[in-house]
Amino acid sequence: MTGTASRPTLEAVAARAGVSRATASRVVNGGDGVREPLVERVRRAVEELGYVPNQAARSLVTRRHDAVAVVIAEPETRVFADPFFALQLRGISKELTAHDSQLVLLLTEGRDDHVRVGRYLAGGHVDGALVFSLHLDDPLPGLIHGAGVPTVFGGRPGWGDGPRDAVPTVYVDCDNRGGARDAVRHLVGLGRTRIAHITGPLDQTSAADRLDGFRDVMVDVDPALIAEGDFTPAGGERAMRELLERRPDVDAVFAANDLSAAGALRVLRERGRRVPDDVAVIGFDDMLPVAEQTDPPLTTVRQDIEEIGRLMARLLLRRLDRAADEGPVGAPSSVVLPTTLVRRASA
Amino acid sequence: MTGTASRPTLEAVAARAGVSRATASRVVNGGDGVREPLVERVRRAVEELGYVPNQAARSLVTRRHDAVAVVIAEPETRVFADPFFALQLRGISKELTAHDSQLVLLLTEGRDDHVRVGRYLAGGHVDGALVFSLHLDDPLPGLIHGAGVPTVFGGRPGWGDGPRDAVPTVYVDCDNRGGARDAVRHLVGLGRTRIAHITGPLDQTSAADRLDGFRDVMVDVDPALIAEGDFTPAGGERAMRELLERRPDVDAVFAANDLSAAGALRVLRERGRRVPDDVAVIGFDDMLPVAEQTDPPLTTVRQDIEEIGRLMARLLLRRLDRAADEGPVGAPSSVVLPTTLVRRASA
DNA sequence: GCACCGGGTGAGAGCGCTCCCGGAACACCG
DNA sequence: CGGTGTTCCGGGAGCGCTCTCACCCGGTGC
Known part of the structure; x- marks a missing residue:
């Protein structure tokens, strides 16, 4: 039942459209440099076959994954026995979705998990990471930094603003x-x-x-x-x-x-x-x-929790895009969002 | 900075251990059918090089992803402006982690997103899906069913217990x-x-x-x-x-x-x-x-929210494993968890 | 009319891995 | 001692895709 008929490949699309695999690929990826009639033919073939690119094959060569990890440490989860959690994730999710990126969620608890997360990030399975690490003594930031994965933190990390191995840490927080x-x-x-x-x-x-x-x-x-x-x-x-x-x-x-x-x-x-x-x-x-x-x-x-999530994602994505374009590595800077006093009855 | 030195491949591990790529692969995947001294050599090489398998390459051939999607519809998220959300995810996360599977989170809002989610699932990016869909008129279950992805629902789906295309839907709910x-x-x-x-x-x-x-x-x-x-x-x-x-x-x-x-x-x-x-x-x-x-x-x-999440994951994983082993497709059955009355002061 | 140019296209290599299959090495039995 | 397994290992194909490069072809300039 589950996909006995294997899904169509780019090859199949190309054949049906009467073009080469290369051209089909070009169309699937935006269609630049392909003449309109061919674009149309390929588009139709894609439609008719219900073609969906194989992300694994694509990642294998591009080394991009269109996925970012969201790391939330267990102590946080406990604190997040409140809407924090859902709201941040929603903000992040919205932004990632708009960018066609997936959200890989990593919840950790205890030291062992830190190692696991570190390995996962170092494993190059994702393009970047969004990390909520609010404790001063959390080893996670260090591990992540070692993994060499572009990262944006939620909340000002504990080690102060001083340079850490001269790598500026980017974070989003409220004021x-x-x-x-x-x-x-x-x-x-x-x-x-x-x-x-x-x-x-x-x-x-x-x-x-x-x-x-x-x-x-x-x-x-x-x-x-x-x-x-x-x-x-x-x-x-x-x-x-x-x-x-x-x-x-x-x-x-x-x-x-x-x-x-x-x-x-x-x-x-x-x-x-x-x-x-x-x-x-x-x-x-x-x-x-x-x-x-x-x-x-x-x-x-x-404080606008959802906005914090959204901004974290946006910052990370921008950084990733820049890396891809080999553009000027404009020093990515942290963002501190304003807060507003909401007057109700208690004061 | 980000991985200029590309990560070691299995080839490199094999070379360092003085074995073939095939043998190295065998060791990395459990080491069955390889003699102990070789296993040891390969293990050491892995360690020394800090080798991490390239998941994309692996998926490309195995067609497994060791990842499952968790789909939560926006209306739910709103209801989940409470700890539900975090707890379920925690339960799911624990179980998946123990099984070396990743959690891909899909939050949806509105109809367009349903299409997106449907396409994603149909795209074969994940091995299975855990879906929270509590509304009667939700089109999501249909889409998912169409995508042919093994799925476990959180909460009894709205269409009743009757057969739906003769495919039994599996769900976990409390009583x-x-x-x-x-x-x-x-x-x-x-x-x-x-x-x-x-x-x-x-x-x-x-x-x-x-x-x-x-x-x-x-x-x-x-x-x-x-x-x-x-x-x-x-x-x-x-x-x-x-x-x-x-x-x-x-x-x-x-x-x-x-x-x-x-x-x-x-x-x-x-x-x-x-x-x-x-x-x-x-x-x-x-x-x-x-x-x-x-x-x-x-x-x-x-009701034990976290347990519901954990069970959903467990059910799905069991189903996936069975599919892999080509074992008897024991009709996967839904689970209804008991509840307990907690007496406090209000009654 | 010919060299030149540049946009559009296709052939082909190869990403890193798994897995089939054939061969080597060894044990065992008749 | 040859035949028959058995166990272990390596060679090599190929998963589906992207991307480089060479090629083709119509248009220009002289």
Whole structure:
């Protein structure tokens, strides 16, 4: 049943159109330098036979695959027990599709998998890679770099902006620091003075950057007003409890993401603090199912997740195209997307 | 920079090991029928040269790709603005990885994309496909069937269990109907008598099956106690309001998923109904970030999403292996996974 | 009218691999 | 000791495609 009749080859198309294989190939690949009547004949033959090029044969000679790998580390997947994951992938997928490229998904967990992924990438099965690697100590970036595969990172990689083997790393991220500043300034504008921050896991650059943004505004802040969370609701609860204990007079909280904000909100309600009257709360991400469903609805810093994915793909594809055209290797630069403050009821 | 030094070929490995290409190939592919010393020599050569087989060349002759497509339609992606998506993929990924197969992700949106996906699958780029297609009128299954690619569906496809061109469709799903029955029986056990149901979009089999389960227990139920939702919180709110209007005496609600249950919960609180005292509420899915965070925490029917993904992959792989071994084509049968009722505070 | 040119076309090599098949080496039995 | 397997290895064809290169042919310039 499954393709007993083997699929037609370019040879067959050529024969049917009465041309050589070379000409048929030219037509299939755009038809430049072939006279119109022949183009037409070949096109028709393709149509009639239902010809689809054999990608394997093509890759074998061109060494292109029209495929890029998307690497997502397991810890991320856990964090992505939220729409992040789907949205980024959607953005990436759209862009790749428009470019006739396939998306090979690699989810990893644990060290062994890193090796596997490294080997896969080094194996030259894909033209490039999009990597989500948010942890400082992640060995993945190193492996990937060693594999010599064009790569764009999602989120600023952990090793800082300094040169790494003089190879510029390209990444797409949102303006975590600026967004955090906006949030805190908004709280200040509300007249709040005892503003606390619930951080994310500080080994992730996004969390670190948001903390930096908080500090930009709250210079010389009382350290007791900073509690470490982990981007989860439970972590948010824990951190909020700590904060209330250390500084019962707290009148605003900037949480590093919506999930921890939701946790904080719950503790505040439990303790009888009114939001936003007694304590104003701001989150980060604008993760709709969460931010809109909290009580009260969450004021938060929005980042366009899907756009990040789309841009990552676009950057990578552009780089690949350039490599193909042997054009000027314009230093590919990272992109930092702006954030916007979304006002709802909590602050 | 990117692989100026081209990667070593099997030829190179053979030369270095002092054997023929054929023998080297044999070793790389398991080493059967090659004497130990030679195996060892080839292995070392592979190691030293960092040889990785060229998948394109291999596929060209074997017609296998060690890759399967995962097709997720856009409407699903929207529904999957929750952990579904990530979890299923994780399950699939684990299984495929263990089988050295790659995961090619195809996200679709709109009709044009269906054509694209159909062509891709028909193009013989992958060995099989895992398809999430939950809508009754989805043309995708037809296209896929036409493409003649071994496929396993996620969720019972819409066309019923009847034969479709005498080709049995294989799917993996959770026991939607049984789970619904359990939920409703639990409510009955609580002494509730005016039990309502907030459905999902009824063009999806999961929603339809859950409704059937509800009806199994609530025979001759007042139609006013059934309100159509759409699996979203907003839909849940709307449905709950309708229910309260039509039957103010309602004392229990079984919502077709956690998201709509969350919406219902909010409306109940807003109307001053205590949960579970006045109205008991049960959801479906046990989507942790939602079910655990509602107020009160949601009693719900758990399905093992990741396991569904894993099973889909396993079923497909088994089928592919069998095809390769030319073994008996044991009628591949669908799998329906059990659900469990998770008791929290809402019922 | 002839050398020249350039766009359009076809012949053919070869990408890296698998797998069939024939031959070498060896064991065993009559 | 010759015949018959058996096991192991290498030669070589060929998967379907792209791409270089040589060739053909109509048009120009002198």
